[in-house]
Amino acid sequence: MPIHTVTKRYNQFLLPFLFFFILQIASAQKKPLRLFLIGNSFSQNATHYLPELSKEGGHELIIGRAELGGCSLQRHWEHAAAAEANPEDEKGKPYKDKSLKMLLSEGTWDVITLQQYSKISTDLSTYEPYATKLYEYVHKLQPNARIVFQQTWAYRSDSNDFGQLTEGGEAKSEQEMWEKSRTAYRTTAASLHTVVIPTGDAFWQMSSNPKWAYHKDKNFDFKNPPPATLPDQTHSLHVGYSLNKDKLGFDSHHASPAGCYLGALVWYSFLFQESPVKLTFVPEKVPADFAKQLRKTAWATVKKDLKASAH
Template identity: 65%
Template sequence: MIDLRHTRQKAGLLIILFFIVGTAFSQSVTNGGKQPLRLFLIGNSFSQNATKYLPQLSKEGGHNLVIGRAEIGGSSLQRHWNHAEAAERNPDDPEGKPYGGKSLKMLLSDGVWDVVTIQQASILSGDVETYRPYARKLYEYVKKLQPRANVVFHQTWAYRADSKDFSQISKGDSAKSAQEMWEKSRAAYHTIANELGIPVIPNGDAFYQMNAKKKWAYQADNTVDFRQLQAPNLPDQTHSLHMGYRWDNGKLAFDSHHANDAGCYLGALVWYGFLYNESPVKLTFSPEGVDPAFSKQLRKTAWATVKKEKKKE
């Protein structure tokens, strides 16, 4: 039988925690913007994508922002931890210094960080067991070095609807669609976040919400005969949030994983709303080439997603 008293107590503690975290974020960016928000990312190309336009948005919103990075393309929680562990065993071991010749400890020790984010590699995001014990080890490592920092989970997004890689993101009952990838990865992120008592930046949810709206969803172009396609022609990729098709040295390349400019913009909008607890809807900055009407919808969806996540927690 479920102990309802324990469940209510846990829920109450989580609500208090997220209120405190939200207050800390707000205090970090007040005082006329004199005190910058110091944000440190432990991630990979997805964290790079998601924060590509965050400096521009922060500047327009009147917020000073400093970003530190410990990012390796394709890196998982386990890989980041393995490098940190190698540095602890031997500070001179190159294996412990994968971030431009520096260790995670060296980078984290460069001043005081307000917020430190962690994330799983997208290809492993649907398998909750790949998060254990590495998410907790990284969390405890960060808190040891930066006890006042708010550690936050960055929820990565599902691949594009026409991806061929969904089956790789979880063991056993693997995903077969973008929706299944989102569902499985979301469940994993929130399971571990609840275990650690940390909040989630809901980028994956925002991507899904955009693609759940018929008017704004990307629709695969089934009219193209790829055998006859020649540069510089490409399939219709209207409203895509992912890189998709492009020509690379005369060959047609396809990337269903990484965000394009619109996706990077959506990611940054979510981070803006989450970090500053402030609506990005009023902001006017938008990457060149992104349709203004689409940009407007991205801003609305980002803020609606952030508000829903904060209210739920």
């Protein structure tokens, strides 16, 4: 399906949903926002600094989590289905010996997020029927919650995993992974009359900006790296290269402190419908000028969705 067609369909649902969402948040602004995440390490990354930002912005935030490393929509659903079939089945209680139903029943949640496993996020066929099953299951348990999707981000431009994603969603570059996963998320969200938190869009806005993008160190010998030495990774939103007992490790998937900061800024902008540009909290390892650009990009990305929905 062409991206412009997906965007048009997505925007048909975006404006009324966000308008209602804003009214709900505004009416409850003196109450804590209760946020529940059904995800994996990417949801952990994206919300790592959200408590600090929320506190500075004057918003009380309570976060609940049902997260498993590398977990897909299918796997989350299969755990939930196992618990429904037999509450004593260990498969149904993978979240520290609790089921999704048990966790969701621990309170009333305002916003609940879903996301796909990044390695299959480019393949639309992997989302269904599990996205719909999870959405309907969660809605039944928490009928007043806003259920949305987090749009996960593409891997770093120098990742070795491009071309090795699932056949139906194979991507050969960071841009292609962003484009295909974006289409899959928005197609799925539109079919369920909901929206996405555009974390992946914000990552790509930074990665496609010549001034702020990460560029692989051309002066570093990656085949024979010097002992206890790292390449220049300025502006990397991903963990990238790290040292473990003087050995060079590489993670092109997960977010670095800067990427975690960007993710949290996007979530802050989306959840509270306000700019994070004037917030002063910055993670220790993120340079001030880069942090400033990340704040601007996060707000511009969320605002773009709002503006597009008006047309």
